Structure formats: structure tokens, C-alpha cells
Amino acid sequence: MSDALKAPILSLILLFAVLGIWEGITPTVKDAAEMTEYELLMGGASQEARVPPPSAIAAKAVEELSDPFYDNGPNDKGIGIQVAYSVYRVLSGYFFAALVAIPLGFLIGMSPLAYKALDPFIQVLRPISPLAWMPLALFVIKDSEASAIFVIFICSIWPMLINTAFGVANVRQDWVNVARTHELSNLKTAATVILPAAAPTILTGMRISIGIAWLVIVAAEMLVGGTGVGYYVWNEWNNLDLTSVIFSILVIGVVGMLLDTIFAQVQKVVAYHE
Amino acid sequence: MTIKSFGNPYDGDVDLRHGKSCTCDTCSNHKHASTGSDEHREALVEPAQAAPHRDFDEPNHAAMDSDEALSHMVESAVVRSVFGHNEISRRAFAKMVGGGTLAAALGSIFPMEAAKAAIAESLGKPEKTKLNVGFVPITCATPIIMAKPLGFYEKYGLDVDVIKTAGWAVARDKSLNKEYDAAHMLTPMPLAITMGAGSVAEPYLMPAVENINGQAIVLHTDHLDKNDDPSKWKGFKFGVPFEYSMHNFLLRYYVAEFGLDPDVDIQIRVVPPPEMVANLRAGNLDGYLSPDPFNQRAVWEKVGFIHKLTKDIWDGHPCCAFACSAEFAETLPNTYGNLLKALIDATQYASPAENRAEIAEAIAPKNYLNQPVPVISQVLTGRYADGLGNIKDVPDRIDFDPFPWHSMGVWILTQMKRWGYIEGDVDYKGIAEQVYNAADATSIMKSLGLETPNKTYQSYEIMGKTFDPDQPEAYVDSFAIGKGS
The missing domain is CATH 3.40.190.10 (Periplasmic binding protein-like II)
Structure with missing residues (x-):
């Protein structure tokens, strides 16, 4: 048997072993057959919130995924709609960030002067937790939807900016010199020589950014509420419904993985070998 | 009951506090009837009576209908607030320039008609649905x-x-x-x-x-032994839903009555209500004064018990x-x-x-x-388990x-x-x-x-102490524990 086949089989065995142990050690709680009124009002032993067994989570997943787009009013929507809201916010914030970061990164990478002038700002702004911007954004922008998008913007801009600058600055000087001997304009050099040469580094930055954006959107939505997968987690947490919380954690993981996979594919397209 | 608050606010001879020097008819009648108390509360409303009238010069309060009462109340409140509730300066000013001028001057800076019309007797179709x-x-x-x-x-x-x-x-x-x-x-x-x-x-x-009512002080089940006496709560971490909340003020009032300074002896944290139970369970909080259903939910989850309903601190708050x-x-x-x-x-x-x-x-x-x-129905019906059996x-x-x-x-x-x-x-x-x-x-x-x-x-009775709305500053000063006094 080849290694390519062995690895997934090993993964599956590991998964089922962990789930089996989890299921096994989760105690099943039964209520007493006859409860006094006090016990009824206390909810009985079975009502208490506790970590659910994997079978309960699987059942919850089947229930949620069989009707992912239901809409019972503004505060209760299916998981599919929630994920769509989150992805929409992430992509719009991310799009604006790319629009700013890539041209600015080009500028910084091509001009050592611009690099030196902007570096202090980048170094101060970059380490700020995106959520720290939230109260300020809510106050200044006066719109919670736009604030959430702004937070995504501000967190995804830095890896793209820095990677673009780095990629552009490190394009082999020989290639730029060749372009110069062909008397290409600066703009044409940037588009036909530097961009393709720096593309893999830029894409790495974009891939890091989308990962961060997805991490941040969940926290931002827990704060602002309304819609999105972060709100879904918060709403279920309020109800101490751990089954739904774990289910949504899995959904967040899977969507994050899909977003990353898309960028990994694009990265392959622009890669080159010298 | 006589109506006191609707003295024409633009008239310099009328005292809106209806004190000794007031010349409005209710006061002069009142003085004939009883020579005693000159202290009246402001803004007593008793509308819905006979024929409407809109004559500022002959205030006939007893014949004021509810519309009239309403518009007078709004005007009176506005005029008084413009003068910082200083009756002396309002009356001096009104006498100097005349009531009509004062009304016109105020009308130009404050949309009096708009304020009165904020709610009309018969409501039209909503402008925005x-x-x-x-x-x-x-x-x-x-x-x-x-x-x-x-x-x-x-x-x-x-x-x-x-x-x-x-x-x-x-x-x-x-x-x-x-x-x-x-x-x-x-x-x-x-x-x-x-x-x-x-x-x-x-x-x-x-x-x-x-x-009104509907809140409670919940303690973690670890503190069953401290249920009897709040003065044992020194060092506790309490949750309240917001700084500007009745919860914060009632909790502070309550512990202060037991000799604890809420800013020194306990820690009060702002925790959104839905996160109270999770924080209590995690041991982040020793207790909280929070809105229901999270008090009952703590009992339901067996992590807390109800120490006191806020109804028993101030009934009707x-x-x-x-x-x-x-x-x-x-x-x-x-x-x-x-x-x-x-x-x-x-x-x-x-x-x-x-x-x-x-x-x-x-x-x-x-x-x-x-x-x-x-959980909800225990809160709303009031038949509930307190977590203490x-x-x-x-x-x-x-x-x-x-x-x-x-x-x-x-x-x-x-x-x-x-x-x-x-x-x-x-x-x-x-x-x-x-x-x-x-x-x-x-x-x-x-x-x-x-x-x-x-x-x-x-006036209210809160934990045996009387609150008189006419003496707010004296009330603030009457507390031993507090920052403002």
C-alpha cells in the first residue's frame, strides 16, 4: 500500500478513535422517573448544559444542514444564510484591503524613500488587534455593518501590504535592468516584469490575509451581532447550547479551509521556476 | 385636588412653585381655605375635565381638558428649564419684557408647537411603517x-x-x-x-x-454559607449589565446598606446579561445583579441560587x-x-x-x-425554584x-x-x-x-429609607457611603 493511501486511512482511524473515546466517556444522564415540583422547576439532571457526545453533534449537524436556508425572522436564520453573511463581509473588507494594499505595496517596494517614510506608521498600526478598532469604528462610521467590514479591511491589509512590498523590492535587479535596456516605461515595467515576478509573494500575503480575516469576522460578529456565523455562536452560547456551539465551530473550520484552498490553487497558477 | 403646575409660565406674577407669593387663583383660593402648607409639589396633573380654553390671561385651571393640560405641561417644563428652574429669574424676566414677548422669544428658539404636537390626541397614519x-x-x-x-x-x-x-x-x-x-x-x-x-x-x-421589579441578586453555589449576611461579601466580583443601569445602582445601594463600599470592598464588572451565566459558571463572577431570565437560568443550570429579588429591595422599582x-x-x-x-x-x-x-x-x-x-415561565408566573430547595x-x-x-x-x-x-x-x-x-x-x-x-x-421607601423627590440633594448627602457627598 502506498503512503498516499496510508495517510488518509490513518487520519480516519485517529478521528474515529478520538470520537469513540469522547462518546464513551460522556455520561448519559437520565431523569428520575417521578420528579417533585421543585425538581421540575430546577429542570432535572438531564436539562443541565454539558459537553455533548459526538452523536448529538452529528444529529444537530444533520438537522441544521438539511434546512440551511430557513428564515424565521431577523434573529433566527439558517446556518447557510449566516455563513453567507460572514463570507460576504469578509470578501468585501478583503476586496477593499487588496485595492489599497497592492498599489501601496508596489509603491513602497519600488521606492526606498516611500518605504522609509511609511515604515513607522506600518509598524505601529500593524500589531493593533483588529477588534480594538471596533468601538472607534462604530462611533465614527455610525454603521455596524460598515464597521464590521472596516475591521476586516484593517486586519487584512497588513500582510498584503508587507508581502507586496517585500516581493516587489526583491525582484531580481537583472530583470529590471533588462526592461530598462528595452526602454520600457516605469508603468510597463511594473505590469509586465515586476508584477509576474512578485506575484507568488503577493499571493502568499493574500492567503495569510484571508485566513486572518476569517478569524476576525467571527469575533467581530459576536460583538456586533445581528447576522453571521459569529452571531450564531454568540446566540447559542447565551442559551448554553454547546451542541450548536460545537457544530458552528466545525462549520467555521470547514469554511476557513475552503477559503484557504481557493488561494492555494491560485498560488499554484502564478508560481514559476527560474 | 387642585391643579398647581399649569400656572401660565409666561406670567411674571405666577409662581410655578406655588409658594407664598403666588397670585394664581388656585393659590389664593387655597390660602383662604387653609392658612397652612405652602409647600406644593410641582407638576401635579389632573386633566380630563370640562370645557377647553386657551386664554393665558385668565388661567382657569379647573376647566382645563387633557389637551390643554398637556400643552401647558410641555410649555411650563420648557420655560422652567430655560431659566434653570430658577423661579425668581423667570418671574423677573417675564415682568420686565412681558409674557407675550417671552413666549415669542422662546418660541423662536424652541419649537414649542412641535414639542406639543409630538403626540396628538387622534393619531394619524404612521409616516414610516x-x-x-x-x-x-x-x-x-x-x-x-x-x-x-x-x-x-x-x-x-x-x-x-x-x-x-x-x-x-x-x-x-x-x-x-x-x-x-x-x-x-x-x-x-x-x-x-x-x-x-x-x-x-x-x-x-x-x-x-x-x-418594574424583575431582577435579582444571584450568588454562585460556592457561597451558600454567605447567603445570610451581605457584609461577608468583601472581595466578591459582581456582574451588572451596564454602568447606567438600575442593576448597578440597586446593587451599590444594597451592599452600601450593609456597610460595604461598592467601589472599594467589592468589584463590579459590566457583563452583558446573556453572558452572565457562562461567567458565573466559569468562576469569573461570584454573583450578579442581572435581569431575568439569567437569574432563573443560573438556578436551572445549578450554578447559582437567588439571594434576593430586587422587589424586596425596592418594590416597584x-x-x-x-x-x-x-x-x-x-x-x-x-x-x-x-x-x-x-x-x-x-x-x-x-x-x-x-x-x-x-x-x-x-x-x-x-x-x-x-x-x-x-425558565421563562418561572420568571413570568413567579412560581419558581430558588436554588436553595x-x-x-x-x-x-x-x-x-x-x-x-x-x-x-x-x-x-x-x-x-x-x-x-x-x-x-x-x-x-x-x-x-x-x-x-x-x-x-x-x-x-x-x-x-x-x-x-x-x-x-x-416618594419611595427603599430598604427602610424614605426618598423625597423634592429633596434630591439632601437625599444624596444623607448616605454615609458614596462619592458625591
Whole structure:
């Protein structure tokens, strides 16, 4: 048997072993057959919130995924709609960030002067937790939807900016010199020589950014509420419904993985070998 | 009862405090009748009487109808607040320039007619029918929430989306951003927002209280041995839902009565209500004074027990309210009026015990409170387990009463002063009357055929101590523990 086949089989065995142990050690709680009124009002032993067994989570997943787009009013929507809201916010914030970061990164990478002038700002702004911007954004922008998008913007801009600058600055000087001997304009050099040469580094930055954006959107939505997968987690947490919380954690993981996979594919397209 | 508050506010000879020198007819009649008490409360309202009249020069208060009473009340409040509630300067000024000039001058800077028209006797069609109203998922918001599934908004021609909000800081910001047309707020919040305490200053109105009572002090089950005596709570970490909340002020009041300084001896943290139980379970908090259903939920989860219902601290205290910006009320008077009517109608429907079970079912689903029905119904019916092995029967554990007493506003302001949230001279009555829109509540309650109180100030008995709304500053100074005194 080849290694390519062995690895997934090993993964599956590991998964089922962990789930089996989890299921096994989760105690099943039964209520007493006859409860006094006090016990009824206390909810009985079975009502208490506790970590659910994997079978309960699987059942919850089947229930949620069989009707992912239901809409019972503004505060209760299916998981599919929630994920769509989150992805929409992430992509719009991310799009604006790319629009700013890539041209600015080009500028910084091509001009050592611009690099030196902007570096202090980048170094101060970059380490700020995106959520720290939230109260300020809510106050200044006066719109919670736009604030959430702004937070995504501000967190995804830095890896793209820095990677673009780095990629552009490190394009082999020989290639730029060749372009110069062909008397290409600066703009044409940037588009036909530097961009393709720096593309893999830029894409790495974009891939890091989308990962961060997805991490941040969940926290931002827990704060602002309304819609999105972060709100879904918060709403279920309020109800101490751990089954739904774990289910949504899995959904967040899977969507994050899909977003990353898309960028990994694009990265392959622009890669080159010298 | 005689009506005192409607002395013509533009007349320099009338004393709106109705003191010794007042020449208004009620006072002069009164002086003939009894030579004693010259101290009268301001703003006693007893409208709904005979023929209307609109003559400023011959104030015949007894013949004032409710419209008249309303417009006089608004005018009087505005005029008095312009003069910083200083009767002497108001009267001196009115005499100097003449009442008509004063009326015209004030009218030019304050849209008197607009303020009076904020709510009309017969409401027209709402200018805007699609509204967003924010709520924090707690039983205090019952009228705001249930008005949706039980059709109260629809009944008054409104299509309202009730939007769940994570906490009050976000609720405040979304209201100030105008994402919400109106919102469920804590009774101190509109006062704080209007004064710009912990927020940008924006004139807010609070035309209706949602619930009275309905909160509790919950302790972690680890502290069963400290249930008997709050003075043992030194070093505890307590949660309250917001700084400007009755919860904060009642908890501070309560522990201070047991000799603990809430700023030194215990730690008070702001925790959004929905996160209370999770924090209590994690040991982040030793207890909290929070809105239901999270007190009952702590019992249900077996992590806490109910130490005391706030009803037993101050029976009938206000908690949450319906609030909106003054701008909303002025620019969309019919929308505002219909919304207020829907909510007051829902509030009075929520009060009788026989409706409570139906309401519990209606507000428990995921779209609203997202809590188990048995937890909600224990809160609303008042038959509940306290977590100590007892079943209690307290039908008015939570009750619903829309009338925004000005004295409630004054009490809240005294506590804000006491604990240093506001400083300097506070115009207690002026602010309470500006924000707690008793006139609108009165006129809507009347149109629904509900009984309305004939005054807007009353005194309260809180843990054996009497609060007199006429002596707010003395009340603040009477406490041994506090920052403001």
C-alpha cells in the first residue's frame, strides 16, 4: 500500500478513535422517573448544559444542514444564510484591503524613500488587534455593518501590504535592468516584469490575509451581532447550547479551509521556476 | 385636588412653585381655605375635565381638558428649564419684557408647537411603517418582544423588526447611529445619553417604562454559607449589565446598606446579561445583579441560587424602558405615537397573571430570547425554584407598568450623583421631566382607556429609607457611603 493511501486511512482511524473515546466517556444522564415540583422547576439532571457526545453533534449537524436556508425572522436564520453573511463581509473588507494594499505595496517596494517614510506608521498600526478598532469604528462610521467590514479591511491589509512590498523590492535587479535596456516605461515595467515576478509573494500575503480575516469576522460578529456565523455562536452560547456551539465551530473550520484552498490553487497558477 | 403646575409660565406674577407669593387663583383660593402648607409639589396633573380654553390671561385651571393640560405641561417644563428652574429669574424676566414677548422669544428658539404636537390626541397614519427596534434578550423586554409575535405592532399599522442586540453599549451605539428607530434601554440610559454621561450628548425621550421589579441578586453555589449576611461579601466580583443601569445602582445601594463600599470592598464588572451565566459558571463572577431570565437560568443550570429579588429591595422599582431620540418623536410624530401606543398596549396586556403563560411561550423561541420555556415561565408566573430547595410564589416578581414617573428619574439621578457618574449641580427635576415623557404616556394611556396617575412625583421607601423627590440633594448627602457627598 502506498503512503498516499496510508495517510488518509490513518487520519480516519485517529478521528474515529478520538470520537469513540469522547462518546464513551460522556455520561448519559437520565431523569428520575417521578420528579417533585421543585425538581421540575430546577429542570432535572438531564436539562443541565454539558459537553455533548459526538452523536448529538452529528444529529444537530444533520438537522441544521438539511434546512440551511430557513428564515424565521431577523434573529433566527439558517446556518447557510449566516455563513453567507460572514463570507460576504469578509470578501468585501478583503476586496477593499487588496485595492489599497497592492498599489501601496508596489509603491513602497519600488521606492526606498516611500518605504522609509511609511515604515513607522506600518509598524505601529500593524500589531493593533483588529477588534480594538471596533468601538472607534462604530462611533465614527455610525454603521455596524460598515464597521464590521472596516475591521476586516484593517486586519487584512497588513500582510498584503508587507508581502507586496517585500516581493516587489526583491525582484531580481537583472530583470529590471533588462526592461530598462528595452526602454520600457516605469508603468510597463511594473505590469509586465515586476508584477509576474512578485506575484507568488503577493499571493502568499493574500492567503495569510484571508485566513486572518476569517478569524476576525467571527469575533467581530459576536460583538456586533445581528447576522453571521459569529452571531450564531454568540446566540447559542447565551442559551448554553454547546451542541450548536460545537457544530458552528466545525462549520467555521470547514469554511476557513475552503477559503484557504481557493488561494492555494491560485498560488499554484502564478508560481514559476527560474 | 387642585391643579398647581399649569400656572401660565409666561406670567411674571405666577409662581410655578406655588409658594407664598403666588397670585394664581388656585393659590389664593387655597390660602383662604387653609392658612397652612405652602409647600406644593410641582407638576401635579389632573386633566380630563370640562370645557377647553386657551386664554393665558385668565388661567382657569379647573376647566382645563387633557389637551390643554398637556400643552401647558410641555410649555411650563420648557420655560422652567430655560431659566434653570430658577423661579425668581423667570418671574423677573417675564415682568420686565412681558409674557407675550417671552413666549415669542422662546418660541423662536424652541419649537414649542412641535414639542406639543409630538403626540396628538387622534393619531394619524404612521409616516414610516417599517421600523427597527432593538432589544437585549431579557424578560424586561417582554412588551417590546411580544408585540411582534402577538401582533401589537401590526394592530397599530407598523411593520417592526425587533433586532436582538449583544449588550447595552452596542444598543446605545446602534440607537445613536439611527440603525434602530427606537430601542429597549435601561431606565437610566436616556438620562445619561441626554446629559452626555458615558456617551455623546443627544436629547432622548423615554415615554414608557417596560417593567418594574424583575431582577435579582444571584450568588454562585460556592457561597451558600454567605447567603445570610451581605457584609461577608468583601472581595466578591459582581456582574451588572451596564454602568447606567438600575442593576448597578440597586446593587451599590444594597451592599452600601450593609456597610460595604461598592467601589472599594467589592468589584463590579459590566457583563452583558446573556453572558452572565457562562461567567458565573466559569468562576469569573461570584454573583450578579442581572435581569431575568439569567437569574432563573443560573438556578436551572445549578450554578447559582437567588439571594434576593430586587422587589424586596425596592418594590416597584423601574428597570427597562422604551426610548427613542427626541428627533424621532418630532420628525415622525404619528409613527412615534403609534409605536408608543402599541408598546403601552402590550405592556398592559403583559401585566395580568393570566396572560403570562401565553407570553412565555411566545417570547422563548430562538428568534427572541432563545431560552427554555420552563425558565421563562418561572420568571413570568413567579412560581419558581430558588436554588436553595424552596419553591417560592411571588406573582409580582416581575410586573409591567408603563408610566414613567418623574420621581423615578430623580431617584436615578441622585444615585448617579452619589456614585460620581455626574458631578456639580444637577437639575434633577428639569432633566427627569425633559426625558421621562409622562405627558405622552398619559395621553396614550388615556386613549387606551387606562387609568393614569394624577401626579408624576411620589416618594419611595427603599430598604427602610424614605426618598423625597423634592429633596434630591439632601437625599444624596444623607448616605454615609458614596462619592458625591
